[in-house]
Amino acid sequence: MKKPLAMILLVLAGTAWIAFSTAFTYFLFLMTGFILPAGAEWIMYAILTLFVYLAGYPVKFFVETYKRKYSVNAGVFLTCLCAVPIAGAVTARIIYKPAPDELPGVNQPDFLIWFALAVILAFSLGVIARTVGTIVAKKVFKL
Numbered sequence: 001m002k003k004p005l006a007m008i009l010l011v012l013a014g015t016a017w018i019a020f021s022t023a024f025t026y027f028l029f030l031m032t033g034f035i036l037p038a039g040a041e042w043i044m045y046a047i048l049t050l051f052v053y054l055a056g057y058p059v060k061f062f063v064e065t066y067k068r069k070y071s072v073n074a075g076v077f078l079t080c081l082c083a084v085p086i087a088g089a090v091t092a093r094i095i096y097k098p099a100p101d102e103l104p105g106v107n108q109p110d111f112l113i114w115f116a117l118a119v120i121l122a123f124s125l126g127v128i129a130r131t132v133g134t135i136v137a138k139k140v141f142k143l
Helices: 003-035 041-055 057-070 074-094 109-141
Strands: none
Touching: 003 041, 003 057, 003 074, 003 109, 041 109, 057 074, 057 109, 074 109
């Protein structure tokens, strides 16, 4: 595969992966909210944090593959992977204004936008932190 096609595929795959992670995290949020008793919200947040962390784990293998096959450094890789979803989430939050008196609770569109923005940012920052940590560890410990 040629390098430009691989980069376009990386942008599309990153957008799809983060969108799927966001939708699945919202599903987990609703399910754990129904299962847990009142006063145990910290368990729900721990489960969601763990899922968001684990969903970004395979990225480290893709960073090494793109570096080896296409000579793409980690900064360019992370920009291609995370820039489009972050820009889309921030743009949606800025542009979208919910109509008054819509659905109550967690199904309210304003909550969904904030939740999606938080999950996308958490996923992206987790991927960036893990990748930077791996690179620094390799340089410091000469792995």
